[in-house]
Amino acid sequence: MGAQRKGASRVSDDHEELARVSLQAVLLADSFTTKFRPITLERPKVLLPLVNVPMINYTLSWLESAGVEEVFVFCCANSKQVIDYLENSEWVSLPDFAVRTIESHNSISAGDALRLIYERNVIHGDFVLITGDTISNMSLTQALQEHKERKKKDSNAVMTMVVKRSKPSPITHQSRLGTDELFMAIDHNTKQLVYYEDKVDYAKGIIHLDKSLIMDNSSISLHNDMQDCYIDICSPEVLSLFTDNFDYQHLRRHFVKGLLLDDIMGYKIYTYEICSSYAARIDNYRSYDTVSKDIIQRWTYPLVPDVKFFGNSTYKLERQGMYRASEILQARSAQVGPFTVIGDNSKIGDNTKITNSIIGHGCSIGSNVKIEGSYIWDNVTIEDGCKLSHAIVCDGVVIKSGAELEPGVILSFKVVVGDQFTVPSYSKVSLFEQPTNQDSDEELEYADNSSGIVEFADTTDKSNSALMSKSLEMQGWPASELGKGGLGYVWSICEGSVEEEWRHSVAPIPADKLEKVLHKAPDDEVELTQDANVLPPSGELKSDSYISDGDDNESSRDDSIHFEKEVEATFLRAVHENIEVANVILEVNSLRLSFNKVASDCAGAIFYSLMNFALDSSRGSSGELLKNTTSIITKWKKLLKYYLTDLDEEIEVILKFEEICLESAKEFTPHFTKILWHLYDQEIIQEEAILKWDAEKKEADDSDKLFVKQAEKFIEWLKVASEEEEEEEEE
Structure with missing residues (x-):
């Protein structure tokens, strides 16, 4: 069964409306970005394993436990895989929890998705808007109650965003540098959001705020220590606003900023701050690494490896955060270190050392192998004497004897690394050639031909993969590129994205890069234009x-x-x-x-x-x-x-x-x-x-x-x- 239901039963008798109205959710199963390429050319992001469980299961488990009764999963890129997965999962048989899919082949943004949902007329009241890459264990009861009470007093209060302070959390600058700098201005008394900027230029240390904003709001708090959890409680008007404004594409940069700047309609967005609960979104490889560690270290409880929920196996928690499945074969001389997960039917050879890593199901790891800080997915073969450091290795990959993966390497599905070959840092390797026409990060992994973006075939089918491998061989792919017997294309780093490679990687940020960034972007003060005072990162605008x-x-x-x-x-x-x-x-x-x-x-x-x-x-x-x-x-x-x-x-x-x-x-x-x-x-x-x-x-x-x-x-x-x-x- 799923995670224990809590939300609906906790609603008090004083708020009969909460109990009477069925709570719905819209789950966007596409992030409308390309940050997880080349992996997402072959499998949708929401089905990628997160501590050996498909990512979407965490989101659905939380929605079910929080009292949501009906979820509409919006599928775009690789939509068939998402729909097939859900239709064959236990989610379809749960009582009082309906999971329905909406498919689109033409939507290229979150705005398009919400406009289509509005046309389908399936949302009948307040709903939760979330992406399928968001992990949380918060209770929705209080946030829903505050949203509904505000709406009764002011019909223009159309949205409540869940936020969380960064300072009390275990997140360090390593993980923060993987995301855009975020600056918010929030009315301390009403919790209304009055300013939102997610691409702050901290190199100059300047935030441009309208002076009237401060003069008209005496209790504004300024924050650059807030995380946007990307969990929104929305009134139905949000969907109609997207329909009325076809230039709204991005949820934050277009919709949120548009409403904050619109003085005519007067719509308002509010915030709900969580303290002890967990909420985070996986929007790049670094946040994938951070959230994986948080799950292993149990910040996300009850969504942890040893608590049964949909899609995970039975793990036993041992000392120092080590989890082992019941069916594994491990040599006596092998060493498995702390904060490591070993999946079902995996084999570990003599004198192999694994630390701070996640090993998937059905993996075969040879002798004298060293794996540190890496994510090994299902049915991977790693032969004797290999070294892997802070890498992601997808299903079906073969790493031959003596090969080495340097920090930040991504090996997509069924890639083969040849004998004694070293894959350089931050390399991305795929059986697919790198697209020559690079689409923007605001678009889908595929689109129709009119967009100029190549549509890639579904390679989950074994025959498809075999044909693709054969095609590579027929093209005369040089074995020297990935060593003797190697198979795959090494993608080149696009011009202008060199910095993103180390910022968004699962590898620790190099010392020289970290020092450069920290000296370049001091976060102990923010200068406000329009003759405003210099303020600390977070605090109310009050006189001394x-x-x-x-x-x-x-x-x-x-x-x-x-x-x-x-x-x-x-x-x-x-x-x-x-x-x-x-x-x-x-x-x-x-x-x-x-x-x-x-x-x-x-x-x-x-x-x-x-x-x-x-x-x-x-x-x-x-x-x-x-x-x-x-x-x-x-x-x-x-x-x-x-x-x-x-x-x-x-x-x-x-x-x-x-x-x-x-x-x-x-x-x-x-x-x-x-x-x-x-x-x-x-x-x-x-x-x-x-x-x-x-x-x-x-x-x-x-x-x-x-x-x-x-x-x-x-x-x-x-x-x-x-x-x-x-x-x-x-x-």
Whole structure:
């Protein structure tokens, strides 16, 4: 069965209308972009596996659990595959949840899709508008209630957009750089959206806002820390607005901006902010990587591998986020690391090492293979001695002995990589030739001949694929291009899209690129034209006198907590993905700019992250806690030392250690002196800092001298050693 139904039953008796009216949804099964080429030439994006489950199943599972009773799935590119999949799935047999398909071969935008739905006259009330690449576990009840109450008071309130703040989430700059910079202006009191810009020019640091917008709205909040979740609650008028305006093609750049700029009709868009719930859209390979990791790390619960919902197998959750299907063959000497998923009927050979990767169903992986940060789909064959790093490998691919995939490689369906061949970084390889007439990213993967875009055949059929492979051989495809026995076309990187290759890749952004972007696009301030003041990334337009000291202190505390969470998320990702210290420092520095912090704040947050990680990995054993802590400090001392440039910063780390022992992790209390000695022994904290900390505690209350007294013998030893050293120098 599907995910447990929650939404409809939670509607209160005070809102009988919610219970009485059947809630509908429009699911766009095409994103109307080409960002997933060459893969989407052969399979629609919504059917691509996301942690071994077709992407659309996550969206449908959420809609069903949120109380939606009827979903219209709009199919365009490769529509036959989507329709066949749904008709043969369990979705068609669910009670009280109808999934119906609407097919079009002429629509080339979301606007065209919504105009066709309006013509079909199938929507009879408020509906949820969503794309089939959106993953969420939020409850719709409150958002629906607010939307309907606003509509009763103001018939022009036609749409509610779901948004989420970026700061409290585990998303770091690596994943943010994969999406367009987004800037919103929201009325703090009413939640009305008054400005939306999704292609901000942060290189210049300027946002152009009409001065009257600020003057007419005294409670506007400005945000560049918001994510657009692409979940919209719409009134039926939205469909008619698309029909009345044929220039509306894109949901955001045309429709949303058009309504915000239209002073005549007066239609309004509002926002609904989610806090603890999850919502994200997969709009490129980097967000595919980010959301996959979020699923494995259980941010999307209950849509996780070990909870049964449509399309997934039975997985068992093991230590450190590792999931194994029940039917796999793994050699004893093979190593499967944390945050890895192994699908049904897959085989793993001797001395093979797999970390932070997802292996699909029916894969055959040979001996002495290394796979890191990669996505291996179904029925893939990887022969002995291969190396794969941060790559996507589609169904039926064969990688022959000793071959290597460098970071960012995409191998589309049934490609063959020859013996000992190295596929260069960011290469895209397909059995299809690269289209010579490149269509824009606002158009479909195919269209009719009048558009000038080539329509590609459906290659899911085995005979089709065999014919295509034979065709490639007949064309005399040079074996040297993909090594001996290789098969496939290597697509060239289009002019002007070089930057997109590393921005949108599943591979970590190279250190030099990340540093360049972060220096180019500071996000700690935004300049507003029309004589407006310089503002922080998110905050109300209030005078300084309006903010009380109490509010300021509370905001500062919240900011510090968010900063620590972001640093900890960055550190944990570095641990699990083997990210180099230099790259971690770049990310922490960018967070430092974002939150306006100093080096001592970074040192404290990093030390807190190290200690938390040590505690989590010690399984309650006191002896193991000390051993793990000293080991982790030794391994990451270069990262910590980077932010300890003077004695005051070293003292801040000691004070942070005291705070941890007293508040968040009292398990460290009996080990305080030994860990302090280890910090000294590793030359992370100097003896001068420890002696100065001791001196500053002389006038403190006894309650504040707990750890000084505990470390008394160690401190005395340091003093004696220091005196002896001074005497030797004098002699």
